[in-house]
Amino acid sequence: MYEFDWSSIPGAIPLLLKGMLITLEISAVAIVVGIAWGTVLAVARISGVGILSKLAALYVNLFRSVPLIMVILWFYLITPELIRAIFGAGIGDIRLASALVAFALFEAAYYSEIIRAGIQSVPRGQMSAGLALGFTPGQTMRRIILPQAFRNMVPLLLTQAIILFQDTSLVYVIGLSDFFGTAYKVGDRDGRLVELLLFAGLVYFVICFTASRIVKRLQARYAID
């Protein structure tokens, strides 16, 4: 029978923490930029302005129809070429930068669909009421519609954030040492891959399970009013 040996984990904690920081950095940037850019896309899509809404729809459908792992690879492979073409010189390590961009742009497509549904959940009369008081359509969206939409969306946005947090492990394809990548490398180095991956899985589980419990509680609280 397989003999478990957990002894290489304690010594690897500093490295694993460093990896966790990268995981968190990618998650945070993707959540913040994804929600901001996703809001722009959602508003463009329901703006009724033909060209804007078509472009936004094209963007969303494109990103939602390709695997995330390919998007990560594309940005990693294409960005240096682009930069070289534009600036005439190569650059150093772009793995983290390209992963950040890839995640932010990819997640924006998913966030924009959640946000669009959230905006549409606000009764139409609210827009009329804002306009009737003299707000412009943009002001009404910003001050009246979006604040209500985001309240309705909080649980869905957080759920998407949890999925995103797990998906960051895909950056291993470009050799980035996030939490999962670090665990893999340490396990490989020490010949203890099974233990390290079990440990990493446990950490992901604890974080995500805790977070989803919090979402459930929030959901219950928002449901009251």
Place this chain on the structure above:
Amino acid sequence: MQLIEIQNISKWYGEFQVLTECSTSVAKGEVVVVCGPSGSGKSTLIKCVNALEPFQTGNITVNGISLSDKKTNLPKLRSRVGMVFQNFELFPHMTIIENMTIAQEKVLGRSKEDALTKGHALLKRVGLVEQTNKFPGQLSGGQQQRVAIARALAMDPMCMLFDEPTSALDPEMVNEVLDVMVALAEEGMTMMCVTHEMGFARKVANRVVFMDRGRIVEDAHKDEFFGSPRSERAQEFLSKILSH
């Protein structure tokens, strides 16, 4: 002078014509009640007056400003035309007083103190000063509609549009809203009201406009309208609505 002038308005939803060559007007200080069976286009017509609904042909002027003129600043015009909706449309994420002050501050550019003073005075006037810091969801329908009226009044409107303000209310709450509207009419506010409340029309209206299938069928002084309606459709409508 006519404050609201509706000239030959027609409107289509695709192939379907919802308004056909509607013309009427509301003079300064006048109260005009618009009634008619459901689907007759009366709500659509009143929403055209502050350009919440676009129309394809004809023109509307409010205080001499043409809505069809591309140069017209619609938000600015709307800020001076009060509107009250069937479903109140208070902003549920804001307290009552925030509902009262947000447009005063952000649209009219009033200071916070001025907006609060005005807001409190108007809440007092509609008898809801105790509700200042509650949220709309904590108020009854009648109370919410009174706040909605006060919110519109806070903008110092030159006229008020009411789109079936009592239709979504429980019967016992209708009167508290009508009382506020009657008081407003008696103070000389220019009002255009889509409503089925014929008691209200008899009491304060100057004229009654009767609509059917997108057309203005009758536009008469209230005594004439209630006493001897000319069109068959209006007679039929009145007999139905007044027979109980």
